[in-house]
Amino acid sequence: MGCTCDTCQSDHPYDQRYRSSAIIESDQTTVLIDTGPDLRSQLLRHGTEMLDGIIMTHEHNDHTAGIDDVRPFNFWAKRDIPFYVEQRVLDNLQIRFRYIFEKSYSTAAKLEPHSIVPGESFIINEIEIVPFRVNHGTLPILGYRIGNLAYITDAKTIPPESMKLLEGIDILIVNALEDRNHPTHFSLSEATNLADSLSVKQVYITHMSHRMGRHLDKQKTLPSHITLGYDTLEIEFTA
Ligand SMILES: [Zn+2]
Ligand SMILES: [Zn+2]
Ligand SMILES: [Zn+2]
Numbered sequence: 001m002g003c004t005c006d007t008c009q010s011d012h013p014y015d016q017r018y019r020s021s022a023i024i025e026s027d028q029t030t031v032l033i034d035t036g037p038d039l040r041s042q043l044l045r046h047g048t049e050m051l052d053g054i055i056m057t058h059e060h061n062d063h064t065a066g067i068d069d070v071r072p073f074n075f076w077a078k079r080d081i082p083f084y085v086e087q088r089v090l091d092n093l094q095i096r097f098r099y100i101f102e103k104s105y106s107t108a109a110k111l112e113p114h115s116i117v118p119g120e121s122f123i124i125n126e127i128e129i130v131p132f133r134v135n136h137g138t139l140p141i142l143g144y145r146i147g148n149l150a151y152i153t154d155a156k157t158i159p160p161e162s163m164k165l166l167e168g169i170d171i172l173i174v175n176a177l178e179d180r181n182h183p184t185h186f187s188l189s190e191a192t193n194l195a196d197s198l199s200v201k202q203v204y205i206t207h208m209s210h211r212m213g214r215h216l217d218k219q220k221t222l223p224s225h226i227t228l229g230y231d232t233l234e235i236e237f238t239a
Contacts, residue, residue: 007210014215014230018042019062020153020207022173024146026239029125031055032070033144033151039066045232048073053082053124054111055131057153058141059092067097067109074110083111084122084129086142090115118142119165127239132162137184145169147239153207156184158194171237172200173229175207188212192226204229 007015019036023046032054036042051073057063073081085093090113094101100108116122118133130145134155143152143162148170152158155175158166166172176191185207186194195203205212206229212218219228 003210005210007212007214010214012214012216016231017208018231022151023048024127026127029127031124031127033057034063035067035070036062037065040069050077051081053084055084055129055144056089057143058136058139059089060154064093067100071109080110080112082114082124084114084116086117087115119161130165132165134158134162147237149173149237155186166198169198170201171235172198173204173206176205177207177209178211201225203227204233204235
């Protein structure tokens with residue numbers, strides 16, 4: 001807001017970025033990763049009709065503030081939405097969104113919390129999901145592996161036990177703010193170094209700052225296996 005830099009002034013659709021989120025879809029199942037402040041616009045744009053589960057990376061507002069807007073899916077599914085979250089994050093959300101979790105307001109979003117821990121997989125319908133630890137500066141948060149794909153956002157370092165859980169992935173979605181160093185997020189080179197050390201075939205960068213530059217200009221400077229993500233990008237993978 002209020003910025004006059006090249007990226008913020010760009011009218012190219014790839015430079016119009018909502019807050020980071022992703023949706024995993026199979027023929028039968030739809031799973032949402034994070035409920036940021038742009039959730040309503042994102043799900044309307046995507047045409048999402050059902051949510052079988054929500055998995056959360058961490059408690060920061062840019063990943064949680066849209067949580068109220070899952071209410072229509074309670075109505076369509078006639079059930080509470082399974083909500084997979086670390087206990088610390090759940091405790092935090094129960095304070096900030098007390099009316100949801102106390103069930104004191106009958107038309108609030110209805111979530112069915114499941115406490116998850118790194119390294120212990122869980123299944124939503126037929127999709128197996130492996131949560132793994134990543135460090136967002138000093139805050140321990142979660143990344144997720146689904147089949148040959150891993151989704152990491154807001155990471156700065158990856159502990160060795162998580163590198164083990166990531167062995168054999170082909171596709172990595174990973175955060176990078178920009179070229180410069182940052183205390184709690186990967187820089188672009190830190191993100192691509194991670195991808196190199198995992199020998200992944202394709203990397204998609206997410207959670208970018210305007211300081212990354214215009215999408216088309218920056219993409220030209222990168223090798224072909226590194227793609228800057230953009231809103232509405234779809235990726236096929238094997239769960
Ligand atoms: Zn800007
Ligand atoms: Zn964060
Ligand atoms: Zn974030």
